[in-house]
Amino acid sequence: MTVSSQVSSEQAEFxxxxxxxxxxxxxxxxxxxxxxxADVAPLIGSISQLVTGGKRLRALLCYWGWRGAxxxxxDPDIVTAGCALELFQAAALIHDDIIDRSDTRRGGPSVHKRxxxxxxxxxxxxxxxxxxxxxxxxxxxLCLSFSEESFTGxxxxxxxxxxxxxIFNVMRAEVMAGQYLDILEEVAGPVRDRAGSVDRAKSIIxxxxxxxxxxxxxxxxxxxxxxxxxxxxxxxxxxxxxGEAFQMRDDVLGVFGDPETTGKPAGDxxxxxxxxxxxxxxxxxxxxxxxxxxxxxxxxxxLGAEEVEAIRRIIVQSGALEATEALIAELSxxxxxxxxxxPLQEVPLTALSRLAEAAVSRAA
Amino acid sequence: MTVSSQVSSEQAEFxxxxxxxxxxxxxxxxxxxxxxxADVAPLIGSISQLVTGGKRLRALLCYWGWRGAxxxxxDPDIVTAGCALELFQAAALIHDDIIDRSDTRRGGPSVHKRxxxxxxxxxxxxxxxxxxxxxxxxxxxLCLSFSEESFTGxxxxxxxxxxxxxIFNVMRAEVMAGQYLDILEEVAGPVRDRAGSVDRAKSIIxxxxxxxxxxxxxxxxxxxxxxxxxxxxxxxxxxxxxGEAFQMRDDVLGVFGDPETTGKPAGDxxxxxxxxxxxxxxxxxxxxxxxxxxxxxxxxxxLGAEEVEAIRRIIVQSGALEATEALIAELSxxxxxxxxxxPLQEVPLTALSRLAEAAVSRAA
Numbered sequence: 001m002t003v004s005s006q007v008s009s010e011q012a013e014f015x016x017x018x019x020x021x022x023x024x025x026x027x028x029x030x031x032x033x034x035x036x037x038a039d040v041a042p043l044i045g046s047i048s049q050l051v052t053g054g055k056r057l058r059a060l061l062c063y064w065g066w067r068g069a070x071x072x073x074x075d076p077d078i079v080t081a082g083c084a085l086e087l088f089q090a091a092a093l094i095h096d097d098i099i100d101r102s103d104t105r106r107g108g109p110s111v112h113k114r115x116x117x118x119x120x121x122x123x124x125x126x127x128x129x130x131x132x133x134x135x136x137x138x139x140x141x142l143c144l145s146f147s148e149e150s151f152t153g154x155x156x157x158x159x160x161x162x163x164x165x166x167i168f169n170v171m172r173a174e175v176m177a178g179q180y181l182d183i184l185e186e187v188a189g190p191v192r193d194r195a196g197s198v199d200r201a202k203s204i205i206x207x208x209x210x211x212x213x214x215x216x217x218x219x220x221x222x223x224x225x226x227x228x229x230x231x232x233x234x235x236x237x238x239x240x241x242x243g244e245a246f247q248m249r250d251d252v253l254g255v256f257g258d259p260e261t262t263g264k265p266a267g268d269x270x271x272x273x274x275x276x277x278x279x280x281x282x283x284x285x286x287x288x289x290x291x292x293x294x295x296x297x298x299x300x301x302x303l304g305a306e307e308v309e310a311i312r313r314i315i316v317q318s319g320a321l322e323a324t325e326a327l328i329a330e331l332s333x334x335x336x337x338x339x340x341x342x343p344l345q346e347v348p349l350t351a352l353s354r355l356a357e358a359a360v361s362r363a364a
Numbered sequence: 365m366t367v368s369s370q371v372s373s374e375q376a377e378f379x380x381x382x383x384x385x386x387x388x389x390x391x392x393x394x395x396x397x398x399x400x401x402a403d404v405a406p407l408i409g410s411i412s413q414l415v416t417g418g419k420r421l422r423a424l425l426c427y428w429g430w431r432g433a434x435x436x437x438x439d440p441d442i443v444t445a446g447c448a449l450e451l452f453q454a455a456a457l458i459h460d461d462i463i464d465r466s467d468t469r470r471g472g473p474s475v476h477k478r479x480x481x482x483x484x485x486x487x488x489x490x491x492x493x494x495x496x497x498x499x500x501x502x503x504x505x506l507c508l509s510f511s512e513e514s515f516t517g518x519x520x521x522x523x524x525x526x527x528x529x530x531i532f533n534v535m536r537a538e539v540m541a542g543q544y545l546d547i548l549e550e551v552a553g554p555v556r557d558r559a560g561s562v563d564r565a566k567s568i569i570x571x572x573x574x575x576x577x578x579x580x581x582x583x584x585x586x587x588x589x590x591x592x593x594x595x596x597x598x599x600x601x602x603x604x605x606x607g608e609a610f611q612m613r614d615d616v617l618g619v620f621g622d623p624e625t626t627g628k629p630a631g632d633x634x635x636x637x638x639x640x641x642x643x644x645x646x647x648x649x650x651x652x653x654x655x656x657x658x659x660x661x662x663x664x665x666x667l668g669a670e671e672v673e674a675i676r677r678i679i680v681q682s683g684a685l686e687a688t689e690a691l692i693a694e695l696s697x698x699x700x701x702x703x704x705x706x707p708l709q710e711v712p713l714t715a716l717s718r719l720a721e722a723a724v725s726r727a728a
Contacts (some may be wrong), residue, residue: 155524
């Protein structure tokens with residue numbers, strides 16, 4: 001078997017083991033819920049639906065972090081860790097979609113939308129939107145608890161006081177802090193100093209995205225396999241710039257991506273008022289009048305195609321797109337240079353290199 | 365020292381140890397957050413504020429469940445468990461207040477209100493209410509993670525696979541299921557069969573309230589001290605009817621209580637559309653026209669004093685208040701009879717008896 005096909009086959013086996021374990025876990029929870037009331041079934045149902053899709057980027061990074069540190073292929077502990085990360089991500093998405101008022105997720109209705117549709121279909125009383133939000137807050141809370149229940153299920157390697165447990169705790173706290181910085185910048189950005197907008201946006205993607213989506217999952221896998229501190233540091237030198245580049249690619253796609261490919265309506269990030277690095281550069285490099293226009297229009301849910309086009313033009317003509325692409329290129333080469341230095345065997349090294357390629361060069 | 369003064373002094377020591385531990389825990393988290401950004405301080409600040417108040421009913425039940433099962437006074441493990449329960453309760457309150465649109469909590473603004481006031485005070489852009497809700501969703505998530513981090517900090521007694529860990533997991537899942545049943549009944553109650561309304565309301569208080577607020581905390585303390593299964597069963601026979609009576613007392617106060625004493629505006633539970641056992645009896649026992657009136661008015665946030673008075677009249681004249689009081693009395697005597705049968709030493713027995721008295725006979 002070639003290295004490349006070994007990577008593929010190990011990865012496929014892991015992904016399928018995670019899916020199987022998630023099914024088992026959630027069906028156990030469904031049994032517990034059935035003991036409470038049949039009415040509660042949609043909570044677990046919507047979690048199941050959500051964890052079925054997705055790229056499983058975090059679980060895969062965790063897996064290869066583990067394998068790179070000498071963990072065995074097919075070990076049930078790393079499968080359980082993968083489940084915990086997927087459940088955590090599902091919980092974050094459920095609450096994120098309420099916060100961002102996103103009605104679609106992975107090609108279907110988001111969880112709050114699912115519940116408001118259920119309300120309408122059943123002809124229930126009072127406000128369907130409010131019911132949907134309330135039910136999704138509770139579903140996200142349940143999913144957050146499940147994530148931790150699953151993580152604790154790893155047993156001794158993830159027990160109180162272990163490095164893996166610390167990473168899991170810091171990961172959760174940092175991503176929530178990062179998400180807060182994100183919503184804060186949406187509202188405070190327009191009245192804060194423009195010169196600081198790029199730095200603030202960089203801090204947001206670091207905590208909300210790069211640490212959460214790449215650095216911590218990779219480190220978690222390593223720590224579960226007992227990686228020494230220098231390997232975890234080497235992992236970070238690779239994963240942190242990778243995660244930042246990944247998120248900036250996402251931000252560029254959010255403004256310029258093809259809705260057919262990204263699955264999101266064009267300009268939705270602008271309507272939500274996301275103050276990304278791309279927007280930060282534009283605010284800084286555009287004329288004062290253009291920057292005022294951005295401050296006035298960003299976050300307006302009613303933005304039409306023409307206004308979206310005008311914003312895009314400012315982003316391009318101010319050189320913000322170019323500056324962002326240059327930063328993505330710089331961060332990517334940092335990540336790949338760090339990857340070359342990683343003291344890993346060929347299989348995990350190839351796997352991480354493939355994941356990194358996919359992360360920064362994607363179109364959706 | 366008399367038994368009664370020993371109870372008081374042990375309880376005061378425990379409550380103060382929990383407060384100290386919570387302070388230490390949250391100040392450690394504040395340090396971590398300061399490393400992310402000074403902007404994040406209000407998240408921990410609002411959690412600190414919330415865990416400062418409250419009756420600490422759950423932590424105290426946990427403590428006496430532990431002492432009753434032979435756990436030592438002043439053991440740090442039970443203090444940590446008390447912190448975890450308080451943090452969990454704070455997380456639940458933060459999200460509950462968003463769901464119920466409650467702007468006050470423990471005499472001050474609720475967390476979402478705090479953040480929307482911050483938004484207004486700072487002159488930030490976009491919608492302050494939406495920002496407040498989003499920030500409070502994230503603060504509640506953070507607090508939920510803290511609760512679990514604290515619980516895991518107990519170490520071996522609460523490790524994966526222990527009875528205490530199972531109780532903690534079931535407690536979280538059941539209360540979220542119960543809260544969902546609660547919001548579901550608000551919207552589905554008016555179109556479901558009236559005959560089932562009391563039973564559905566009973567199921568809601570069992571999961572949302574009784575199991576969560578009394579049964580599981582007491583069992584958790586017992587399990588941490590290694591209580592045998594028969595003691596945990598005996599605990600339940602006492603705590604479950606006690607918790608149900610406690611919640612029904614709360615529901616009666618929500619409609620008939622003195623706003624001065626309860627700290628909540630009169631009729632707020634009616635404006636929220638809570639379908640309690642009290643309301644269930646009224647729906648069942650009132651005339652069809654009156655039941656229709658209840659279905660039409662409950663959950664209307666604009667209910668005036670006259671309509672609140674009309675609803676109260678229906679509740680009284682239908683015999684619903686009387687039926688509820690009779691049920692509270694019956695459940696209370698079940699609880700006290702079970703308390704007498706508990707094989708406990710005098711100090712924990714006296715303490716539980718005092719907590720039970722306070723729970724069912726309070727005016728606020």
